[in-house]
Structure formats: structure tokens, C-alpha cells
Amino acid sequence: MDFNLDMNLNDQYGKNKKATFDKEALYDILIIGSGPAGLSAALYAKRKGLKVGVVSNKVGGQVVDTTSVENYLGIDFATGEGLVEKFMHHVQTLDVPMLKDADVKSFEKTESGFEVTLGRGEIIKSKTLIMATGSKPRRLGVKGEDAFMGRGVAYCAICDGPLFEGRDVVVAGGGNSAVEAAIDLSKIANSVTLVHRSEFRADQIIIDQLKKQSNVTIHLQTEIQEVFGDGLVSGIKVLDKATGETRELKIEGLFVEIGYLPNNQLVIDQLDLNNRGEIIVNALNETSMKGVFAAGDVTDTPYKQIIVAASEGAKAALTANDYINRG
């Protein structure tokens, strides 16, 4: 039996309690988001001696839902959650105040900087902002997907996998996340079918692992067209692009792992975005608005990787520091 105790639990209660977030203060840098980009920005900004705060609605961001991370330099293996705990621990040794479970509704430019309005109506003031709001799972956008969400259509394999013990499931996608989900599910489910509309994008090292599983079938160049069922998912309709034939797969679970969409709701009307909805940043992580910087999955920086997000967060904090020092 395993126990995955959060090693930062002590920071929430009693004597080790960390700095509380002061909602009345004027921050030098307010970081919105607490994934790798946000946490790395917090570390760099705090070390510069700046007054920095983090507003978070999901500590660790997408990384928490990742089974294993094996490509972060210096860490040969970590669970996604374990890596986030290390990040958090590192940031908390510097006592950076973090407002958790808080949604940001809007932000506005003022004379002294910015005013950020939270979901509950509170207003936080800061001289600069770093947008590190990350991304969310992309949906297939096919008939039946919405209706069966939480009824057989799932977006978190480690969370929902155990509920499909001994059943037949499909994983949609061909990237690292999809292949890892398929490997994990093959240990729980009766059978796993990986369906992807083009060729694999995943690292060869894990594709090889997937192919070793005896209960896994792979259908590339195959498009999911519909999810159907009666109350719960009972199957999907797929198109084999090579033959042009449509057929049905009888399955009870569909795990969608087809990449991510930027969490851009906050900035959509105020910052320049590219055609994928990502915030356009330059090499210094500056956005189209002076004093607003951005980093990580929400930006147009290519390759959505943990290590890329972390380094972009560091850059954004350093640029914000220069901006503040220039006055």
C-alpha cells in the first residue's frame, strides 16, 4: 500500500506556516499561475529581492496529472506530482506568498501599474504582471464527447484509470501524453486501443515500451468521428483514413490525450495572440502590453515541455526585474 504524502503539508498548518498573501500590498511582480513557469518566475523574482506574489488555482498546473517525468535535466525519474512538490518546496524556502484556489477575473492598467480582480471581487495591485496561466486538455470536438464527459470520456488517465479495471478502453492521441496514458492503462484495463489521426509524435523510447504490451492495439491514420452510448459510453465510430472505411469499436472508456489549449480567457481581449490563441511573446517574454510578461504553455513559445516552461518563467522574471529597475 502506498501513501503519497504531500511533503509541503507542514507549510499549511501551525508553526511552519508560510507568509500569508497580503491582499492590500503593492507587489512588484504578481505572477498568475503556479505551474513550472509561474514557480520558476517566483524563485527568480524573489531572489532579486522583489516583492512578489503568486495567484494560483491549481498548484503545479498540468504537471500534477502526469504519471512520470523522465526528461527534466538532473532528475532521471519523478512523478509529476513529486516534481511539483520539489518546485513548491524550493519556492517556499524563500517564503513567497501564494494565494491558492483563487481565480483571476480580469486585469486593468492603472497609473501605478495594474489592478487584478479576483473571482470573489477582491483587487490586488502590482507594478508588473507575469501571465503563466498554462493550458488545459484539448477536446476532440466530435459528436457525443461533451454528453459523455465524466460518463466514459476522460481527460486524466491516472485519476480515472482505476475505474476502468478489466474493461476495454481507447486512448486518443499520438504524443508522449497519449502513449504514457496507454502504457499506464494497459496495466489496469482488459485491452487498450490507441487511436491517432496521423503518425506518432511521441519519443521513440516510450513507443517501444508501448509496443511491448500484449493487450495494446495501435491504429494510426485513424480518426475518431463519434462517441456513442446509453447513459455511459459503449463505443466510438472511427474512420480508417487509408481505406476510407468507417467502423465501430465497442469500448467503455475513451481517454483523450491530444494536446493542450492555452488558458487565455484572462488576456484574450487585451494581449496580442497568435492564431492558436497563444500569447505572442518576444525573446524577453514581453507581451504586446508594457509591464505584462508571459511564460510557459500559454505563450507561443514552441515545445510545451516542463523544462521549457521553467526556463521561460526565469526569463520573464528577469525581464520584469529590469523593467522595474529602469523605472
Place this chain on the structure above:
Amino acid sequence: MALLNEQLQGQLKEVFGSMKNEITLAVFTKEGDCYSCEETISFMKEIEALSDKISLETYDLEKDSERASEYNVVMAPSIVLLDSDKKYRGVKFNGIPAGHEINSFIPGILEVSGAGEALPEQLMAQVSALNKPVNIKVFVTLSCPHCAGAVQKAHKLALESDLIDAEMVEAQTFDELSNKFNVSSVPKIVINDQYEFVGNQPLEVFLEEIAKTQ
């Protein structure tokens, strides 16, 4: 062999150092076919040994049926947390809170001991305005990293109102109940067996759904 290794025991002792008042773990098991009853008792004994402020009481779901109905316990294993006055505050765990659920169980102990923070005023006002009983079931799996967050929120609300009964339900242990509520993504939150949503949503969403029952 101990379920909790030495390192974990050390970490938990430190965390329990922040407990304010005493608490009681009332654990219900049943004879015969009971998945994880034995492990749950062993786990609770080890937790009890880590702090002077924690005591353990064990009950049988059938033999102690009066006690069970006092705390609304209908499944086994079930762990009910009682405060320093031995009062049930609506904090309950059905199934063993191992895996990631240790991160809702330990905060549950601390909160019932009085070590938690108050809810923001606006939310408190909504909780105080309740006038009908509310049952919150949070379905989880032990491998779900953000389920514990949803359980913590449900328990937090229960602590603020005598009308709210909040329970974690481990979906695999209680698969019949999970099937009844079509649980295929977790955390799944079911309120008064009628209103439901999926995901570790903000407290505001919990309160919106709760408002529908009033």
C-alpha cells in the same frame, strides 16, 4: 510490518505537532466480506500512535448500529472524525484514505482539531444561510492527485455548518455505489444524491450546487 515507513512516520509526527485540540478516530468495520477493513484498522492504529492528541475507537457496523446511524455510517470501512467534545462535525471517510487521499485525511485531522483557517466572509455567509440538511459525497480513486483537494473542500464546509455531512467515497471499494452514480471520472461530487459535478472546483461551485438543495 508497518504500513507507514519511518520517514513517513517522522513527517506525520511533525505535521501533527500543529494539532490544536484532541480528536477521536471512530472506525467502523464489519465481519466477513469487507475490502480493506483490516488494513484500515492497522493504518488507524499507526496514526493513533503518532500523536497524544489522537485516540482510536473501533465499532462494528452491525453490532454498533445505533452509533453508526448517529454518524450516518452505512458502509465499511468508514472513518468518522470526532472533535475534542466527541462531537461529529460531518467529516467522514468511506474506504481507506491511502494513496493520495492521505492528503485529505491528514488535513481532516488537523481541521477537526481546530488548526484550520476560517472561510472567507462571503462564503461563510452562504454557509450560515443554509436551513436544510446537505450531504456531500466526493468519489475518489487513490491514484488521483487532485481528488484530495475536493475532499478537503467538502470537509471544510461541513466543519462550518452542522447541516452539512461530507464524505469521501473510495470508488473502487464501493463500486456498487459508484455505478449507481455513474462515476467514471473523479473527483465526482454528488450533493443530496441529486446534484453533481466533476472536478476539484472552487468552493463557490460547491456552494452553488448546495444552494439548489435549499
